[in-house]
Structures are given as C-alpha cells and as structure tokens.
Amino acid sequence: MEMTGAQILVNYLEDEGVEHIWGYPGGAVLPIYDALDTDAKKVSHILVRHEQAAVHAADGYARSTGKPGVVLVTSGPGATNAVTGIATAYMDSIPLVCITGQVATSLIGLDAFQEIDTTGITRPIVKHNFLVKNVDDLAITLKKAFYLATTGRPGPVVVDIPKDVQTAKSNYAFPQEVEMRSYLPVTKGHSGQIKKAVEMMLSAKRPILYTGGGVILGDASAELTELTHKLGFPITQTLMGLGAFPASDKQSVGMLGMHGTYEANLSMHHSDLIIAIGARFDDRVTGNLEKFCPDAKIIHVDIDPASISKNVLVDIPIVGPVKQVVTEMLANLEKTKLKSDEKALAAWWAQIEEWRATECLRYDTMGAKIKPQAAVEAVWKATKGDAYVSSDVGQHQMFAAQYYPFDKPRRWLNSGGLGTMGFGLPAAMGAALAFPDEIIVCVTGEGSIQMNIQELSTCLQYGFAIKIICLNNGFLGMVRQWQEFFYERRYSMSYMESLPDFVKLAESYGHVGVRIDNPKTMTAQLDEVFSEKYKDRLVFVDIITDQQENVYPMIPAGAGLNEMILV
C-alpha cells in the first residue's frame, strides 16, 4: 500500500505492537505528528515537557515491562536533549527505539536550522543507529532497529529520519523477517563450559552467587531462584540486579559493592568461587581490582563476550542468554552424581551468619530528626514492599536500594550505570503508564527532583498517580558525604539554597503536597499518602531529613571489599 514515510512509521509501530510513544513535536517531525493524528488507531502518544524525560519515561516503561520503549523527538535540540536519556539506557542495556527527526536530505551538512549530526552525536551511546535516506528503506530499517534493541544484549537504537523522507511515498508492507549477517546474537551457551561450571560449583567450599541486571533483562529470575535454592549457596545482587532473587529469602546476603552489606562484601572477599551471572564487575562493585577476591575462582555467564574478562580475568567464561544457561545448569545438576560439600557449606554459612550479625544497616532510631533510612523503611511498610520504585541518583538512591528490599524483578528502576539525576520522576511515569493499578513510588532528593520537575505537568495531564518521596536534607547528600570524608568538610556547592516550597509547587501543578518533618507522625502521614484517598492523585511528599546522615557501609575509592567503613 502506498503511503508517506510518516504514515509508514506510524503503521509500522502499530504492526510492531507498540502501544505507547513518548515524545515532543517540532519542525522536523511535523509530518509524523500529522500521521499520528490521521493513521494511529492503537498507539498512543504521551506528550512530555522535555525530551530527556521522554527517553527516561520510555526507559522506565521498558525496565518495568520488558517491552521496548519508543521515543519520538525532533531534530537539533530535540535530539540533543534526548542524549542524556539515551546514554542512561545504553549504560544499563535498556531496549529503546528513539526516532529523531532530521532536516531534509538536501539540507544535511549545510548547517540548516535545527540541524545536528544526530547519528554522529549518539554513536558512542547507542547499540546502533541509522540515518534513513530513502523512504523505501524505512520499514526494514525500523524492523532492524527493534530487532537490535531487543535481542542479544539489549540497548537503545536511534533512527534518524529526514523530513523529506517522511513526506516521500513508498509501498508499505510490514517486514516479517529480518536477517543481518553482521549481527548474530548468541542463543545458547557452550554445553561443555556449563558442565565444567557445574562441577566447579559442586566442589567449592566457600561459593557465592553474584548476579546483576542481566538476570532481569534476560527474564531469568525464576531460573536463578531455582538454581540458588538447589545449590544452597549465598547470593548477592548488584544495584541493577535487585529483585531478581527475593531479598527476603534467607540465602540473600543483600547488595554488594560500595554501599553493599558487610556480609555481602565479606562473603565475596573470602569466597573460593564466584558465580557471576548477568553482572559486569563494575568498579562500584569490585572496589580496588588488585585487592578483589584474592582466593576466588570465577565463573562468568554473560550474553556479551566483551563483558567477560574486561575488568577481572575469568576462569570459566560462558557466553549466552542467562535464562538458557541457567536452565542448562539446572539440568546438569539434576543429572550429576557429584554432591556439594555439605560440611564446608555449613561452616561457610556459619561464618556468613556471624558477619550478618553485625547488622550493618542499623541506624539511630531515637533522634528528633527524621532519618532517611527510616523514611524509606516506612514507605516499604506502607506499600507492603510491593510497589514499583524508581529513584534518582545520590544518597536517597542508596537508601532506597538498602532499605526497600525487593522480592520481585522489574520493580526497582534506577540509573545504575550512568547515574543520571533527573531519571526518577520520568521513569516512574513509564511504570505508571504500564501499570495504572499498581503503586508507583519515586524516591528522590531535593536536588535530583529539580532536574526534571517540569514533568509534574505531564503527570497531571495523563493522571499518573505517582507518590514522590523527596528525602529533603537541603544538601546534595552524596556530594556532601564525599566532601565530609575526602575533602576535609569543605562543602563546596553542595548546599541547596533557595529551595522552592515543594508542597506549594505540587499544588500549583494541580497535585497534592504533603510535608513530613516529625518522626512521630511520619508513619501515619505516609499511611494516608498511600491510602485509598489519594489512589488516583500524585502526591509530592517532602520529607525533611537529618542533614548529617551518611550512607553506610561504604567502601572508599581504591579500597578492597574487606575494607568497609561501617559507621
């Protein structure tokens, strides 16, 4: 059927099964917005207030649902505003397709109005990108974009479409198949390696499972849980992996890394075998590489060969999808006659329980000021631990990760890799759109929330009933903490002056504002925020917290996992 490029795009998205597009119109995408008006039947468009938020929202949608997020922005500033969002998704391997308008092909390279080299700017922060110069290539390019974004190690893909390609006509038929000789994602791990890995697991005396975001991206939570139970080993999860294995299970020793638990980091450090699954030995996890886990052999399962032996040399590398590899491990465990060393494991657990007994996440509960930890715990109780929780970046992010234990995957939405302030609110919008009947919480700080505060307007327009928990300590808390520890308490530019009255601000956007500044009333106030009364309302909860509070435990930069600061 003959149609314009813009119509092809809209019809393609419908045929691909895309339900929502996050975007913002502009000159170079006007034909597409017109086609959305004339041709869209199922796909809905959500109008954000800033392109960065469009990408974060699509990202939050993708993280919470597992489906690719779709973004539509204009050329020039539309594309450059989207860059931070794209980089955020890239660092955390989130599947996104970002459609950017471009000036007409005849104007490319002439410094035209709102022209920017979008494919050039985004090249280092995408899985792949395309500039579509011929309308006949549009449908197959879109097919490739979705295929690339969602298979293998997922990631964002940018499709840049010049305005004249949007108006040129071509015949459209939905491409059923796509084949790329240069892109063949691995579908199966090496059976010999898997067998060897299982043998190594069963002969270990002090083993630990170390799992990351790859388990969630690979939808392998159930398989991982079964494997962990079958092995009886301790499991620690990265910031990105929280929820893949239930935090409330006694085999979980919590998060590891810079702000990980005492028991998780010491178990890693003293282990003789690390079974890394869908994790990438990030510097925030390993600390000083020279001091990293001196006695451990390492099995590493990852879909991306470039992640293996990148930071830490590995003994048994297994390249493949986590779900398939873990399933095959389970089958091997079923068959093998080998038995794990129960006596050694019992001794190992006894040691771990001793570490766990230090209760490293304890904090002062008697003071007159609200502790941020207490606020997060109160939110956890009020939501029965079953909310979708997004966060921004800083101390509140770590408090949320430590004090809101997740029992299910895809509940915890945070920018772990890039560490993008301003991520939380739009990411929560993505989850709110996908799960209108669930509780959606955005844990943020007074610094981060101001980086995309304009989205309160989008939330009103689309009825996103997000509960914003703003841990307001009047400081860029994590910056302040580092200045206290490492810069002799010179708090250079980390104090937030001239803050708005967030309660009034929320009200002026048409939402509900609540201030909590008394630890005695906090629980009751939060219970009301999460009650039926505000079920359909966005509530901005401004919680005034203790300015001096720090995130503990902490591994200072350059130290090993066994060199934690506990209080």
Next chain:
Amino acid sequence: MKHIISMLMENEAGALSRVSGLFSARGYNIHALTVAPTEDDSLSRLTLVTSGTAQEVEQIVKHLNRLVDVVKVLDLTEGSHIERELMLIKLSATGDLREEYKRLADIFRGDIIDVTTTTYTIQMVGQSKKLDAFIDALDSGLILETVRSGTVGVLRGEKCLHV
C-alpha cells in the same frame, strides 16, 4: 606487541567512524588504518595496526565484533600471514645524490616514479620494517615528503577472511 587486525564490514556510511570512535572512546591505540571496498560492493575491508597486551587485544577484537556494521574480524598476527605497505617518498636529489639515491632505491627494490631536476619520488612496497629501514638510510634533512598507506595483509595459504 604489534597486532594487525583485519576486518570485513558493511559498506555503510558511518561504519569507519564506528571503528575509529571505538578506539578513541576506549583509549586503544591505532598506529595505522586503511580501508577500501572489496570485489563485493556491499563490503569494505579495513586493516588496522594496534598494540597492547594479549588481554587488551582480545578485548579490542571483542568490541570490534560487537559493532553492528562489522561482519568478521581477524587478528592476522595470530597466524601465518603476509603484510605489505606502500610508501611514496619525495627526496631532494641534486648532484652526486642522484646516483646515490638510484642505487639505494635499487637495493631496497624501490622504483623512482617521478623525476625533476631537483627531486626524486620513490615508490616502495614491503613490510613496514623495511620501509622504516629505507627511511633510516636516508639523510632526514633531504626528505621532502613521506606518504605511507598503512599495512594491509592476508593469511598465508588457502585460509581466507570471508563472509
């Protein structure tokens, strides 16, 4: 150690910048890089010379393989291979030096391909080390211009890099 990495990539706009961008973004060295289409219009052959530890080079190869436009990657230096580079070198050549340069070019199996009353341009093909040796044999003050193609190479015998 020096490695010659050879690859086939889709003949698409931007493919070269994906490769060069990878090297700059991850802090890898490129000593030389050369790229041109092959007998198959849809493919380009790119050869680059880099250096690093075995682990670094393994990481480079993995990251190159990860680029969507890259179809096949091979570290030629891992096996038996042939490598060649082309050099054009323009020399100030007057008086007795003209005879001297002619003899020297013959020894290195170079050809004088352009002559004026005051200059010679010599073309030379060989391993990079040989071209270096020729340059070292000259008085550097008399070299007017040096152009080198960068190394290209193939595997010895019947083994090929193909799709």
